[in-house]
Amino acid sequence: MQQNSGPTCPVIANHIKIALVGQPNVGKSMLVNSISNAHLHVGNFTGVTVEKTEVLFDYKDYHFTVVDLPGTYAFTNYTIEERVTHDFLCNEEYDLVINVVDSTNLEKNLQLTAELMTMSKKMVLALNMSDEAEKEGIEINAPYLSQLIDLPAIAVSAVSKLGLDELVEAVIKVHEAPLVEPKLIFSEAVEEEIGHIQGYLDRHRFKAAISNRNIAVNLLQNETKTYRVLHDNPLWTELQPMLIEADRHIELHHDSEDIKEIFAEEYAAFNRGIITEVVKEKKQSIVKKTMTERIDSVLIHPFLGIPIFLFFMWSLFQLTFEIGSIPMEWIDAFFGWFGDLVGNTIAHEATRSLIVDGIIAGVGAVVMFVPNIMILFIGIALLEATGYMSRVAFLLDGFFHKFGLHGQSFIPLVTGFGCSIPAYMSARILKNDRDRLLTLFIIGFMSCGARLPVYVLFAGAFFSESAAGNILFAIYITGAVIGLFAAKILKMTAFKGADEPFVMEMPKYRLPSFKLIWHTVMTKTWMYLKKAGTFIAAATVLVWFLSTYPHNEELNSTYAVQVEQVQSDEEKSLLANKLQVSQLEHSYLGSIGKFMEPAFEPLGFDWKMTVALQAGLAAKEVVVSTLGVLYAIGDDVDEESSSLVDAISKNIPFASGVAFIVFVMIYLPCLAASVVFTREAGGIKYFVYLFIFTTITAYVLSFIAYRVTLLIT
Amino acid sequence: MNILTNCPRGCETTVKKLHATGPLKQRLVSFGIIKGATVTLMEYAPRKSTVEVKVGKTRLALRKEEADMIEVEDAAK
Ligand SMILES: Nc1nc2c(ncn2[C@@H]2O[C@H](COP(=O)(O)OP(=O)(O)O)[C@@H](O)[C@H]2O)c(=O)[nH]1
Ligand SMILES: [Mg+2]
Numbered sequence: 001m002q003q004n005s006g007p008t009c010p011v012i013a014n015h016i017k018i019a020l021v022g023q024p025n026v027g028k029s030m031l032v033n034s035i036s037n038a039h040l041h042v043g044n045f046t047g048v049t050v051e052k053t054e055v056l057f058d059y060k061d062y063h064f065t066v067v068d069l070p071g072t073y074a075f076t077n078y079t080i081e082e083r084v085t086h087d088f089l090c091n092e093e094y095d096l097v098i099n100v101v102d103s104t105n106l107e108k109n110l111q112l113t114a115e116l117m118t119m120s121k122k123m124v125l126a127l128n129m130s131d132e133a134e135k136e137g138i139e140i141n142a143p144y145l146s147q148l149i150d151l152p153a154i155a156v157s158a159v160s161k162l163g164l165d166e167l168v169e170a171v172i173k174v175h176e177a178p179l180v181e182p183k184l185i186f187s188e189a190v191e192e193e194i195g196h197i198q199g200y201l202d203r204h205r206f207k208a209a210i211s212n213r214n215i216a217v218n219l220l221q222n223e224t225k226t227y228r229v230l231h232d233n234p235l236w237t238e239l240q241p242m243l244i245e246a247d248r249h250i251e252l253h254h255d256s257e258d259i260k261e262i263f264a265e266e267y268a269a270f271n272r273g274i275i276t277e278v279v280k281e282k283k284q285s286i287v288k289k290t291m292t293e294r295i296d297s298v299l300i301h302p303f304l305g306i307p308i309f310l311f312f313m314w315s316l317f318q319l320t321f322e323i324g325s326i327p328m329e330w331i332d333a334f335f336g337w338f339g340d341l342v343g344n345t346i347a348h349e350a351t352r353s354l355i356v357d358g359i360i361a362g363v364g365a366v367v368m369f370v371p372n373i374m375i376l377f378i379g380i381a382l383l384e385a386t387g388y389m390s391r392v393a394f395l396l397d398g399f400f401h402k403f404g405l406h407g408q409s410f411i412p413l414v415t416g417f418g419c420s421i422p423a424y425m426s427a428r429i430l431k432n433d434r435d436r437l438l439t440l441f442i443i444g445f446m447s448c449g450a451r452l453p454v455y456v457l458f459a460g461a462f463f464s465e466s467a468a469g470n471i472l473f474a475i476y477i478t479g480a481v482i483g484l485f486a487a488k489i490l491k492m493t494a495f496k497g498a499d500e501p502f503v504m505e506m507p508k509y510r511l512p513s514f515k516l517i518w519h520t521v522m523t524k525t526w527m528y529l530k531k532a533g534t535f536i537a538a539a540t541v542l543v544w545f546l547s548t549y550p551h552n553e554e555l556n557s558t559y560a561v562q563v564e565q566v567q568s569d570e571e572k573s574l575l576a577n578k579l580q581v582s583q584l585e586h587s588y589l590g591s592i593g594k595f596m597e598p599a600f601e602p603l604g605f606d607w608k609m610t611v612a613l614q615a616g617l618a619a620k621e622v623v624v625s626t627l628g629v630l631y632a633i634g635d636d637v638d639e640e641s642s643s644l645v646d647a648i649s650k651n652i653p654f655a656s657g658v659a660f661i662v663f664v665m666i667y668l669p670c671l672a673a674s675v676v677f678t679r680e681a682g683g684i685k686y687f688v689y690l691f692i693f694t695t696i697t698a699y700v701l702s703f704i705a706y707r708v709t710l711l712i713t
Numbered sequence: 714m715n716i717l718t719n720c721p722r723g724c725e726t727t728v729k730k731l732h733a734t735g736p737l738k739q740r741l742v743s744f745g746i747i748k749g750a751t752v753t754l755m756e757y758a759p760r761k762s763t764v765e766v767k768v769g770k771t772r773l774a775l776r777k778e779e780a781d782m783i784e785v786e787d788a789a790k
Pocket of ligand 2 (some may be wrong): 028029030040041048049
């Protein structure tokens with residue numbers, strides 16, 4: 001331990017704050033994970049990281065803070081996530097930039113690097129994916145590159161953990177040394193104008209945080225912030241005519257009037273020069289297609305592409321049900337056995353009921369679905385990690401477009417099958433606010449993982465084992481189709497307007513490592529379990545309390561009188577059950593349910609279903625746990641049928657079950673998701689719209705489903 | 714004027730001019746779609762609503778409306 005012995009605290013002195021910047025999907029998050037053992041979300045598509053995240057770690061005597069920023073193709077504010085990055089880089093404090101680039105596509109990545117070089121910030125270049133580059137026969141001479149542009153460039157691989165220490169060492173070295181301006185050279189005409197302006201600023205002893213050369217560059221490319229600062233300076237009166245003249249000169253040279261395009265061309269030309277110097281690539285024979293191209297020729301085939309995608313989805317839900325239901329029975333049996341075991345040791349009746357009928361029945365009902373949830377998560381993780389996600393967006397864009405949605409909406413929508421919260425966040429990849437809002441409104445129609453238990457429960461209760469998987473698939477597809485039509489209606493009414501362009505990068509296919517998938521799935525499963533053990537358990541206790549109290553003594557005595565009058569044991573137990581049922585009906589929850597029942601009567605819901613739905617507003621898992629508690633207490637069916645599935649199929653008519661599924665499919669997402677929705681949409685009024693919109697839609701469609709099912713059965 | 718979507722699947726050609734404006738143009742430019750860049754038309758989605766093009770080593774999905782803004786050299790073959 002080092003003693004704090006001076007005015008400067010050593011902890012502060014050795015602290016380095018790093019901004020991690022790069023184009024999307026170059027492995028920034030993965031690199032942070034590899035360096036610091038963090039667990040940031042990694043996926044093979046644009047738009048995985050949409051919010052800046054800070055990660056802390058120590059190396060030797062240094063404390064590091066790494067800010068993992070959303071990927072950005074260039075210094076523009078095209079999408080919200082890009083704005084996050086741009087704002088951070090321009091307005092916040094940090095010591096150093098690590099610019100992560102994809103070694104297999106250096107030319108495109110250097111385009112951003114060149115822009116970063118005009119910021120007069122300390123910077124280190126991380127040439128990531130060097131393992132992949134090697135496989136593809138691409139060789140980058142990193143030391144020579146460093147020398148050419150005066151920036152330390154380190155070959156690293158986040159996957160095979162190569163060069164990580166060198167990278168951190170380089171960061172420390174750059175941090176300790178004074179700033180070295182990187183070398184970025186423009187065409188003759190531009191250099192001449194830069195020289196003029198820089199000379200002028202130098203002569204007038206102008207000093208700012210960035211070098212006068214970079215000020216000149218930024219003025220020439222119309223960078224707003226620099227412009228604003230200089231605009232208020234007395235020098236501006238003389239600078240302005242110089243700039244106008246310079247612009248004219250440059251535009252003449254480039255035969256274009258778009259200064260941004262001109263600078264992009266300038267950067268591209270400079271980068272091409274660098275590439276020819278430092279990159280050696282084994283010429284692959286022209287006929288040989290890359291792996292990605294071969295896979296794509298099947299997966300995005302104009303005719304086969306969509307059927308293949310549907311087949312994958314169908315298989316996923318088949319597996320979810322088929323494989324998931326095997327351990328499900330064991331878990332169910334386990335909680336039944338466990339409840340009895342615990343129940344027998346507790347003498348106090350109310351405590352026993354709280355623990356067995358409340359907590360164990362409720363949490364057990366939620367935990368039972370862990371296997372199904374895990375299979376679903378594996379499916380989504382594969383979709384994300386392989387690069388298939390962007391292909392599906394490509395295939396579906398035309399179709400989505402007809403419904404007023406954007407192909408890239410597919411990414412938040414698919415994420416929504418896992419959980420709505422990250423889905424709402426990832427809608428940030430959409431540029432246009434109208435499209436983003438529209439997508440936000442539709443995400444709820446993609447049934448999240450927490451709704452899966454309700455479906456599995458009802459599919460299992462009403463359909464044969466072999467059909468249940470198909471039913472599950474049908475439920476999800478129906479939800480998505482309803483969502484599309486809702487989108488169409490919203491687009492024609494609330495969100496009228498021009499379409500957002502669709503420009504999306506398709507990453508190369510990557511075989512995800514088992515570890516990565518395992519990790520993603522385990523993290524999400526663990527979150528589900530943790531929620532079951534905390535939030536859901538608490539909600540369950542509340543539901544138990546509300547459904548057990550108040551005890552109506554009058555009822556007790558009436559039944560006691562009746563019990564004395566009958567002889568057979570059979571009749572006695574029948575009466576005891578009746579007593580429980582009427583106690584339940586007179587409980588707080590029963591009263592609430594009874595009060596609301598008339599409103600849901602047209603949909604065929606009894607008061608228990610009504611209550612379960614309302615409880616589901618807190619979290620969708622609570623629907624199942626509430627049903628678990630209500631049917632455990634009011635166990636009015638014969639003794640041996642202890643499982644929830646049986647209770648459902650005996651107590652709920654088929655048509656009501658269908659209507660219930662439809663309602664769950666559509667109505668308001670859980671509390672946490674609603675909060676995120678409100679934040680992302682930008683105001684409480686949107687939440688009110690969402691509430692009205694989902695409730696009406698759910699009610700109407702559920703009513704139709706009920707009536708139609710009654711007619712046809 | 715020859716536009717990108719006139720090309721058949723698999724054709725390789727050179728960008729002549731970009732008719733987009735504003736942020737869309739900047740985005741295309743940042744992907745390397747600039748004057749003189751070589752682009753290859755990789756694949757059409759069903760009913761040609763969306764196209765996949767390759768610029769350098771980058772594969773891009775563009776909607777037909779966007780792809781139509783890319784003017785290319787007259788097809789040689
Ligand atoms: N082969 C290889 N793949 C990598 C490497 N780094 C990241 N990836 C993969 O690249 C994809 C994008 O990674 P991610 O960290 O999400 O990129 P980000 O968008 O820049 O944060 C993922 O599929 C990673 O598995 C690497 O060094 N080598
Ligand atoms: Mg990331």
